[in-house]
Amino acid sequence: xxxxxxxPKFRIxxxxxxxxxxxxxxxxxxxxxxxxxxxxxxxxxxxYSVGAGITDKGxxxxxxxxxxxxxxxxxLRLELAAPSQTSVYFCASSPSGxxxxxxxxxxxxx
Amino acid sequence: GDSVTQMExxxxxxxxxxxxxxxxxxxxxxxxxxWYVQYPGEGLQLLLKATKADDKGSNKGFEATYRKETTxxxxxxxxxxxxxxxxxxxxLSGLSGGGADGLTFGKGTHLIIQx
Numbered sequence: 001x002x003x004x005x006x007x008p009k010f011r012i013x014x015x016x017x018x019x020x021x022x023x024x025x026x027x028x029x030x031x032x033x034x035x036x037x038x039x040x041x042x043x044x045x046x047x048y049s050v051g052a053g054i055t056d057k058g059x060x061x062x063x064x065x066x067x068x069x070x071x072x073x074x075x076l077r078l079e080l081a082a083p084s085q086t087s088v089y090f091c092a093s094s095p096s097g098x099x100x101x102x103x104x105x106x107x108x109x110x
Numbered sequence: 111g112d113s114v115t116q117m118e119x120x121x122x123x124x125x126x127x128x129x130x131x132x133x134x135x136x137x138x139x140x141x142x143x144x145w146y147v148q149y150p151g152e153g154l155q156l157l158l159k160a161t162k163a164d165d166k167g168s169n170k171g172f173e174a175t176y177r178k179e180t181t182x183x184x185x186x187x188x189x190x191x192x193x194x195x196x197x198x199x200x201x202l203s204g205l206s207g208g209g210a211d212g213l214t215f216g217k218g219t220h221l222i223i224q225x
Binding site for chain 1 (some may be wrong): 151
């Protein structure tokens, strides 16, 4: 049972490039989330989804997009990377309360 | 909106010392409260939780009691080990713990245990 799988683990982007952070869960959880973690700032919610086809903005959605075409997958898209998006990104899933986190993607924008 | 405040770190203790990490919260309704632990290079793992007032969550020797009158959920352990060194996050889930709109986290407390 893999839980929540995130890829890639590390990535360096140049300003203006785009990329997709992948997140897959195999627990059939309805709720999925994307957080970013900045040093000394805790985790901030970017986007979340309560089921396939349904997404909503969290606290810090600007510069990001998401989609949820299946229960398992919840990719996060950065269209025009900026240095302010340098962070560690965590995906999480939940049946309803009780979250399982992935191991994170460390992204650097230079 | 909801918020969580936890003590600043790093907190440095000797092995076998008593640990307290303070956490207070502001929320409407009746949130569920959580402590998560993050080891270096890893994601967050649920340490313990409490879903209603006066509940005590416990796991691996850690415990925390949901105190509605003081809006607190302090983490304690009687005797810490070097392996407890990690970053600890206090968090709450609104909507009576249903959690559809995600968790609100504190900034984290870095705990360092010296042998």
